[in-house]
Amino acid sequence: MNPPPPDPLSLLSSREPDTVGQWTRLPYRDGPRFNAADLHLHWPRLHVGQGLPTPPQGPLAEGWALYHSGDFERAAALGLAHAPDGLALANQATAIYANYLEPRESVRQALFKQVAERATAQLASDPDDCQALYWQAYALGRYSQGISVARALAQGLGTKVKGALEHLIALRPQHADAHVALAAFHAEVIDKVGSLVGRMTYGVRTDAAVSLFERGLQLNPHSASALIEYARGLLMLHGDSRMPEATRLYERAAHLEPADARERLDVELARAGLID
Known part of the structure; x- marks a missing residue:
């Protein structure tokens, strides 16, 4: 009998020390303070x-x-x-x-x-x-981007991300960030493996991605992060044909008034994206 495959998360087992040195400070001094x-x-x-x-x-x-x-x-x-x-x-x-x-x-x-x-x-x-x-899901998703989405899918990390976000949305249907994260997952997988393989192997679909992005923005219309992810998702799903719409989403994000430091980082990211 063959041994069962290892849990994908065991591949992440870190031998890193708990401390990773001093963190980089926020580069802005004029943001909201609490x-x-x-x-x-x-x-x-x-x-x-x-x-x-x-x-x-x-x-x-x-x-x-x-x-x-x-x-x-x-x-x-x-x-x-x-x-x-x-x-x-x-x-x-x-x-x-x-x-x-x-x-x-x-x-x-x-x-x-x-x-x-x-x-x-x-x-x-x-x-x-x-x-x-x-x-x-967020940490595994960003980690996967760092090692390449294709490699992460091969290790089974994509299944973990999708399962966690779907379970979360079932528990908390008003969780805007989970909708956006799951939409981005659909878009990234389709971008890397194609719509047919993505649908057959990982259960991702273009229409589901767009619907999830729209729902996330409906729940939190002032999220610069959601606007940026939607713009990126449209380009991954449809290519440059959706560039005008993606640009409008970036422009909306760039003109938002950030409510805290994280939102300030998102707004600055949107502004930088428009310059690029």
């Missing part, structure tokens, strides 16, 4: 894409204020110090920092591994943990 005392006033706008409940006053509220102000390193450290309740904060701060600001590719990948491993451990004890589902 404190724990008034964070609850801004919370609904800041978390419309995920629906995370407002944290009570205390260390975690301070950590979320640091995160939204762009101090991702201190936010992640504070979240880890208050695990398990702080793991959603630690995973979000780490993943967003790695995606937008970490210049060293090896460190970037190590950080995504850490987030994926922490989220996987959470799901082992609570398979319906919505934050763990999302950040596992």
Whole structure:
């Protein structure tokens, strides 16, 4: 009898140390700043894409204020110090920092591994943990892009990403970010393996991608990240024939007023994309 294939997540097992050196600081000084005392006033706008409940006053509220102000390193450290309740904060701060600001590719990948491993451990004890589902999928998706989507699909990581996001949407249909992430997954797979193989092997479809993008933007129309992902998705699905529409989406993102540091990074990314 042949042994069962290894779980794809075992391929991510990291021998990296917990510390990866000093994190790169946010390059902007003029963005929104928050404190724990008034964070609850801004919370609904800041978390419309995920629906995370407002944290009570205390260390975690301070950590979320640091995160939204762009101090991702201190936010992640504070979240880890208050695990398990702080793991959603630690995973979000780490993943967003790695995606937008970490210049060293090896460190970037190590950080995504850490987030994926922490989220996987959470799901082992609570398979319906919505934050763990999302950040596992996000980290695995970004890690997959770093090693190439085709290679990640061969390792079975794509199945993990798709399964986590579909389960999350079933649990929380109003989770805008999950809709956008699943739409981007459909588009990336189709772009890499083609629509026929993508549909037959991975269950991805062009119409499903567009529908998911549209639903994500309906749930959170002020998301610069969703607008950028939709623009990229249209180009992956249809090529340059959709360039005018993709450009309009980038322009919408570039003209948004960012609500926090992460949104500022997305707006600047959209502006840079228009220049390119």
